[in-house]
Amino acid sequence: xxxxxxxxxxxxxxxxxxxxxxxxxxxxxxxxxxxxxxxxxxxxxxxxxxxxxxxxxxxxxxxxxxxxxxxxxxxxxxxxxxxxxxxxxxxxxxxxxxxxxxxxxxxxxxxxxxxxxxxxxxxxxxxxxxxxxxxxxxxxxxxxxxxxxxxxxxxxxx
Numbered sequence: 409x410x411x412x413x414x415x416x417x418x419x420x421x422x423x424x425x426x427x428x429x430x431x432x433x434x435x436x437x438x439x440x441x442x443x444x445x446x447x448x449x450x451x452x453x454x455x456x457x458x459x460x461x462x463x464x465x466x467x468x469x470x471x472x473x474x475x476x477x478x479x480x481x482x483x484x485x486x487x488x489x490x491x492x493x494x495x496x497x498x499x500x501x502x503x504x505x506x507x508x509x510x511x512x513x514x515x516x517x518x519x520x521x522x523x524x525x526x527x528x529x530x531x532x533x534x535x536x537x538x539x540x541x542x543x544x545x546x547x548x549x550x551x552x553x554x555x556x557x558x559x560x561x562x563x564x565x566x
Contacts, residue, residue, distance in 0.1 A: 442458065
């Protein structure tokens with residue numbers, strides 16, 4: 409079964425995880441639980457696939473956590489969960505992916521942030537295309553709902 413969440417101009421989910429997590433472990437994209445495939449066209453799609461035999465749990469599925477490698481450091485990209493000053497629908501804190509199930513996130517290769525100008529009660533949303541370089545996506549997940557792991561997958565934008 410394939411789930412798709414278009415994130416062309418905004419990310420839908422913006423809540424923080426409230427569940428207590430014992431510890432966080434960093435894993436690469438090559439692990440026994442989660443596979444991340446990256447496909448580039450006008451947008452970039454990230455296909456998250458549960459490659460284990462058991463369900464896994466993705467935290468804040470839909471909230472893109474992307475970073476760019478600059479000056480020997482990973483710098484977090486600014487990606488708004490919804491337009492400036494607009495109410496966001498808080499999604500579930502954790503989403504279950506059954507064995508073999510996939511979920512697709514789509515990114516429009518833009519950063520976004522709130523500007524100073526106001527149009528009525530709403531501040532302007534500034535969007536800027538990202539440049540060439542080395543990037544990575546971070547996906548927070550758990551196989552047991554207690555040990556949180558972060559899976560990174562690097563990719564290049566030419």
